[in-house]
Amino acid sequence: MEDTVSKLIKRHKTNCPFTIARGLGIHIxxxxxxxxxxxVYYRKLRRRLIVIHNQLSSEWQRFVCAHELGHDRLHQGMSRFFLEEHSFFNPGKFERQANLFxxxxxxxxxxxxxxxxxxxxxxxxxxxxEMRQFF
Incomplete structure (x- = not known):
C-alpha cells in the first residue's frame, strides 16, 4: 500500500486526492x-466515478475522496454492493483498507x-x- 501511495504522489506531484483522481480519469x-x-466509488462501462456527499465538511470531502481513491487503486473489480447482496464475504476489510490508504x-x-x-x-x-485510529 505504501508503494502504491508513493507512486501516485510521485506521478501526480501532489497528495491531493481530487487532483490525483482527476489525473487518473476518475470523475468526481x-x-x-x-x-x-x-x-461511493463505482465503475460503469469503463468510466470510473467518485460521488461525495455534498453536505460534508471540506475536511470530510477530502478524506472521502482519498478513501474512494483507495478503492480504485486497491480493490479493482470489486463491488461492495455485489459482495453484500450475493456473497457471505464481509466488505468491512475493504473499508478498513481504504481508510488506511x-x-x-x-x-x-x-x-x-x-x-x-x-x-x-x-x-x-x-x-x-474518527479516522485517526488508522494512523
Missing part, C-alpha cells in the same frame, strides 16, 4: 447521499513534529477524528 461528483453514506495518502508529505501530538498532526493534515 457531489450529490446528496442521505444521512448514512459519505461517498486515505490516511497514508493525506499524511505522506508531512512528518509529525517533536512538540506535536498525534491529534494535532492528524488535524493539521485533514484527518477526521
Amino acid at each position: 461528483q457531489f450529490h446528496d447521499l442521505g444521512t448514512h453514506t459519505r461517498g 486515505a490516511v497514508k495518502l493525506l499524511t505522506s508529505l508531512d512528518e509529525i513534529q517533536s512538540d506535536e501530538t498525534l491529534e494535532q498532526f492528524c488535524s493539521r493534515n485533514g484527518i477526521p477524528e
